[in-house]
Amino acid sequence: MADEDYVGLHDLAMQVGMGELDDSLPLNLKEVREQAETTAIKRALVHADNNISQAAKLLGVTRPTLYTLFSKYEIEGHDGH
Numbered sequence: 001m002a003d004e005d006y007v008g009l010h011d012l013a014m015q016v017g018m019g020e021l022d023d024s025l026p027l028n029l030k031e032v033r034e035q036a037e038t039t040a041i042k043r044a045l046v047h048a049d050n051n052i053s054q055a056a057k058l059l060g061v062t063r064p065t066l067y068t069l070f071s072k073y074e075i076e077g078h079d080g081h
Contacts, residue, residue: 038075041070044059052066
């Protein structure tokens, strides 16, 4: 329910932090997805101490899928690749 005639960001609970939008995030959904996937892959590698099998398990994907993602996002420094 909106207080005004139009639904605004406040009505959609789309505000971040101190009532301001996070302008550092891209608006393009493809870019948002790529950034999120890249971050998740790198975090999984850190948590798994660069063990590819364990990182894939943490991410809920297979090792071949993870290798494909490494290539897609040009992620280096993993398991000798």
